Amino acid sequence: MAAELEINEQESTIKYAGFTFLKIDYLDNLDVEKVQYYSAVIIDGNDPDFVRQIVRRIRAHNSPDIYLKPVFLLKGTNIVDPVINKLVDGTLYSLEQIELITPEVERILTKTQDLHFTNSLSFEAQMIEKIICFMYTCEIQDLEPIPYIYSANNYSYPILSINFSQKDEHLALDILEIAEEEGIFSSTYVDRVYLCPSCQSGHMTYREVCPKCNSSNSRTEDIIHHFPCAYVGPLSDFTNEIDDQLDCPKCNKRLRHIGVDYDKPSVLHECIACSHKFQDFNVKAKCLFCATDSFVEQLKGREIRNYSLTKKGQLAAIKGFINTSKDIEEIIGTVKYETFVTMLKYEIERLRQTEGASNICAIHLSNPSQIYSKIGSEVQKSLLKDLVKVIRSNIRTSDIISFQSSSTILLSMNEIPRKISIRILEEIITMLQRLIKTAFKDIEVEFEYEVIKLDYKLSPQLHIQQLTKSFS
Amino acid sequence: MFDELLDNYLRFLESLTVGHFIRLFWFYIFFEFIRYFVLEFFVLNLWRLTKVFGKKKHLKARKDFLFEYPLVSIIIPGKNEGKHLYKLIRSLNEQTYKNIEIIVVDDGSDDETPIIGRDLEKAGLIDLFLRNEVRGGKASGANLALRYAKGKFIVHLDADCSYDRDAMEKIIIPFYKDQHVAGVGGNVMVRNYDEGLATTLQAIEYYDTISIGRVVTSYLGIYRIISGAFGAFRADALEQVKGWDIGPGLDGDITVKLRKLGYKIKFEQEAVCLTSAPNTFKKLTKQRLRWDKSLIRFRIRKHRDVLIPNQSFNFLNFFAFMENITYNLVLNFKWYIYLIDMVANYPSQLINILITNILLYTVTNFVKFVIYSLYRIRSNTSYTYFLIYIPCMVFYFGYYLRIVRTIAYFQEFFFKRSYKDPWNPQKTSAHAKRMNL
Numbered sequence: 001m002a003a004e005l006e007i008n009e010q011e012s013t014i015k016y017a018g019f020t021f022l023k024i025d026y027l028d029n030l031d032v033e034k035v036q037y038y039s040a041v042i043i044d045g046n047d048p049d050f051v052r053q054i055v056r057r058i059r060a061h062n063s064p065d066i067y068l069k070p071v072f073l074l075k076g077t078n079i080v081d082p083v084i085n086k087l088v089d090g091t092l093y094s095l096e097q098i099e100l101i102t103p104e105v106e107r108i109l110t111k112t113q114d115l116h117f118t119n120s121l122s123f124e125a126q127m128i129e130k131i132i133c134f135m136y137t138c139e140i141q142d143l144e145p146i147p148y149i150y151s152a153n154n155y156s157y158p159i160l161s162i163n164f165s166q167k168d169e170h171l172a173l174d175i176l177e178i179a180e181e182e183g184i185f186s187s188t189y190v191d192r193v194y195l196c197p198s199c200q201s202g203h204m205t206y207r208e209v210c211p212k213c214n215s216s217n218s219r220t221e222d223i224i225h226h227f228p229c230a231y232v233g234p235l236s237d238f239t240n241e242i243d244d245q246l247d248c249p250k251c252n253k254r255l256r257h258i259g260v261d262y263d264k265p266s267v268l269h270e271c272i273a274c275s276h277k278f279q280d281f282n283v284k285a286k287c288l289f290c291a292t293d294s295f296v297e298q299l300k301g302r303e304i305r306n307y308s309l310t311k312k313g314q315l316a317a318i319k320g321f322i323n324t325s326k327d328i329e330e331i332i333g334t335v336k337y338e339t340f341v342t343m344l345k346y347e348i349e350r351l352r353q354t355e356g357a358s359n360i361c362a363i364h365l366s367n368p369s370q371i372y373s374k375i376g377s378e379v380q381k382s383l384l385k386d387l388v389k390v391i392r393s394n395i396r397t398s399d400i401i402s403f404q405s406s407s408t409i410l411l412s413m414n415e416i417p418r419k420i421s422i423r424i425l426e427e428i429i430t431m432l433q434r435l436i437k438t439a440f441k442d443i444e445v446e447f448e449y450e451v452i453k454l455d456y457k458l459s460p461q462l463h464i465q466q467l468t469k470s471f472s
Numbered sequence: 473m474f475d476e477l478l479d480n481y482l483r484f485l486e487s488l489t490v491g492h493f494i495r496l497f498w499f500y501i502f503f504e505f506i507r508y509f510v511l512e513f514f515v516l517n518l519w520r521l522t523k524v525f526g527k528k529k530h531l532k533a534r535k536d537f538l539f540e541y542p543l544v545s546i547i548i549p550g551k552n553e554g555k556h557l558y559k560l561i562r563s564l565n566e567q568t569y570k571n572i573e574i575i576v577v578d579d580g581s582d583d584e585t586p587i588i589g590r591d592l593e594k595a596g597l598i599d600l601f602l603r604n605e606v607r608g609g610k611a612s613g614a615n616l617a618l619r620y621a622k623g624k625f626i627v628h629l630d631a632d633c634s635y636d637r638d639a640m641e642k643i644i645i646p647f648y649k650d651q652h653v654a655g656v657g658g659n660v661m662v663r664n665y666d667e668g669l670a671t672t673l674q675a676i677e678y679y680d681t682i683s684i685g686r687v688v689t690s691y692l693g694i695y696r697i698i699s700g701a702f703g704a705f706r707a708d709a710l711e712q713v714k715g716w717d718i719g720p721g722l723d724g725d726i727t728v729k730l731r732k733l734g735y736k737i738k739f740e741q742e743a744v745c746l747t748s749a750p751n752t753f754k755k756l757t758k759q760r761l762r763w764d765k766s767l768i769r770f771r772i773r774k775h776r777d778v779l780i781p782n783q784s785f786n787f788l789n790f791f792a793f794m795e796n797i798t799y800n801l802v803l804n805f806k807w808y809i810y811l812i813d814m815v816a817n818y819p820s821q822l823i824n825i826l827i828t829n830i831l832l833y834t835v836t837n838f839v840k841f842v843i844y845s846l847y848r849i850r851s852n853t854s855y856t857y858f859l860i861y862i863p864c865m866v867f868y869f870g871y872y873l874r875i876v877r878t879i880a881y882f883q884e885f886f887f888k889r890s891y892k893d894p895w896n897p898q899k900t901s902a903h904a905k906r907m908n909l
Contacts, residue, residue, distance in 0.1 A: 265606040
């Protein structure tokens with residue numbers, strides 16, 4: 001007997017064969033956190049931009065409960081976007097076809113169960129873990145670069161590149177290089193791209209320019225050599241106003257036959273802007289992002305490679321990707337995330353009996369990829385150490401600090417009113433901003449924070465989800 | 473054997489009377505000694521006097537020149553000259569006169585010249601680098617540069633040369649002394665004078681024929697060849713003659729073309745250029761064969777109208793041509809007549825006549841070299857360095873160069889060999905030959 005299709009238009013949910021699907025058909029007020037509570041997502045839209053945004057918000061999310069969720073497209077017309085097509089798990093043309101996708105949903109969800117996630121502090125490690133987990137659940141062996149107009153590198157590695165803004169997309173190439181060094185991937189050469197030396201964008205406009213004034217406005221003329229009298233000059237010297245014939249301005253003879261009485265040994269360009277005459281243009285590349293005009297020799301050449309998951313990579317996905325040489329070891333003054341969750345559990349249990357007031361707080365770096373791309377992993381480590389030092393000096397010794405990720409710091413502040421916790425956090429943020437300003441002059445760090453009171457009715461995981469859901 | 477020869481020679485000298493001396497050494501006395509020593513020395517002194525009295529005029533010309541501060545276009549055409557370019561450009565960037573533009577033309581080089589040229593252009597060390605992918609010959613290279621030159625004066629240089637710091641300034645001043653001057657030749661010296669016998673002898677030759685000889689011809693108004701290594705021209709005059717015609721020998725040709733328009737040509741001894749002379753006699757022979765052929769091709773054929781009295785007849789041009797033809801062509805053959813005269817009439821005295829001739833020329837060369845050193849602007853090393861080589865000059869000038877010249881004249885006169893010279897591409901030489909250019 002066929003399963004029954006239940007559609008709840010108000011809640012935009014669909015139930016079928018024991019799976020609950022979240023149907024997204026508009027962007028406003030979309031709470032992507034909700035995705036984790038469903039078996040899969042169906043995006044209903046014909047507008048490529050709308051679909052791209054939804055897919056991006058799901059796949060770029062930090063939580064594996066969200067970014068690994070099966071995503072399907074419900075569409076009336078074809079959306080030809082190679083990256084979107086790589087990031088969705090299937091397409092259906094009407095909800096009646098839902099039975100066709102349920103095996104895929106089941107397969108992905110089952111494979112997700114195999115995975116084990118670690119909370120590495122290293123941004124690079126987090127990204128690598130994300131790629132290999134996605135590849136494992138989708139049973140993808142190769143991470144292929146796709147020529148893509150919306151990619152700042154001109155090539156997109158969909159599940160990786162989607163985590164970056166166009167400005168930072170070059171970091172995807174660095175991360176893949178690290179993964180290859182760690183033996184997660186093996187690679188083969190595909191192409192070479194040239195990136196802006198200033199902002200690393202590959203979107204350039206190439207122009208032949210005047211070597212003197214850099215103007216691309218020029219005219220070109222053939223040079224003619226008249227053999228009998230050795231006169232050499234531009235074609236315009238030889239033209240006359242009466243007919244189309246060419247006459248030598250030196251000896252007045254008519255030019256008859258190329259190679260016999262004259263030839264064209266070269267060409268000459270004249271810049272219309274500055275009248276400079278030259279034979280060799282300079283080739284310059286103007287970045288469409290930052291408008292930097294560079295000589296092509298200055299462009300940064302990067303190899304685009306096809307990455308295949310190795311055996312070690314597959315195992316790393318299942319066991320959890322622990323670290324890379326770029327990873328950051330535990331920072332003094334903090335506890336591991338798993339320990340933090342356990343301690344939180346005990347605190348919630350204690351509150352159930354004592355009815356005290358405890359809080360958990362989170363400090364979040366809003367633009368981690370921008371920061372870490374600029375400073376490198378060594379400085380990243382020292383930055384995190386400094387942040388912890390500042391936080392530690394402003395809280396009690398009994399309070400606990402942990403990293404959920406390299407961009408999110410969690411704090412457990414027990415037996416303290418929420419108001420005071422907020423005030424302490426505000427002071428910490430001000431001090432952190434001051435620290436960043438003094439230590440890293442070129443870097444602008446944006447902090448967000450959240451404080452919630454512990455509720456003994458909720459699990460530690462739900463507390464943490466609530467705490468971090470508002471962070472961008 | 474030697475004693476016998478010496479004894480015989482001394483007896484020959486004892487028996488010489490004035491009449492006998494003139495009869496036996498008429499060639500030396502009438503053609504060489506009078507023209508190349510007496511007359512030259514006389515004119516040199518006149519020139520020195522004019523220079524002393526013309527100092528004010530010179531200073532005014534210099535002042536006018538520097539006040540006007542015209543753009544001087546330096547053009548350097550050549551093939552496979554890239555290796556010389558850096559040294560040349562360095563000497564040009566050191567010039568005291570700064571308002572210059574440098575145009576290098578690469579005439580179809582097949583070495584690294586295009587890369588070097590483009591690099592120099594990119595670095596801003598030269599203003600324009602033009603490359604013809606197909607070789608067109610030196611004249612076409614010079615004409616291409618001329619077409620894009622913007623200066624009031626055009627200075628033609630050879631890439632294997634370098635220049636005194638004030639050379640550009642010095643070569644332009646004569647244009648401000650006399651407005652009828654359209655071309656000025658620079659003083660070319662041999663840079664590699666110490667590389668071997670061939671270059672040392674050429675250095676001495678250049679001191680004599682260029683540093684001194686051209687002062688004399690310039691003073692007399694019969695200076696007839698502005699060396700391609702260093703020559704300055706008024707741009708408007710070059711425009712009138714439409715630039716250079718097909719070579720070889722285009723340096724002399726353009727000078728004649730300017731003279732035919734009534735312009736004056738001057739030599740400036742103080743504008744010094746150092747050139748690399750051929751370092752073997754084989755290379756030197758090749759160079760001289762090419763140079764000497766141009767006398768027949770340009771003076772006797774292309775510009776023979778200078779010798780014919782007509783509307784545009786000019787006595788100075790006629791005299792310059794006649795002097796050139798007489799001393800280089802006629803006397804070259806007259807020397808063979810002298811030789812035949814001696815062999816026919818004094819066969820028993822041939823050895824003594826030969827020894828005396830060698831002694832006469834050597835002594836003259838020594839005296840000239842020492843005295844003329846007072847009239848030269850400078851030498852690139854101590855004059856004493858060259859003194860031990862002076863005895864070789866009689867063989868170099870009197871025999872080696874004379875024989876080369878004779879061969880060149882024959883080759884050109886009877887076989888028009890200059891049109892087959894690989895120095896110029898065949899595609900252009902074929903046209904020049906057909907049109908008798």
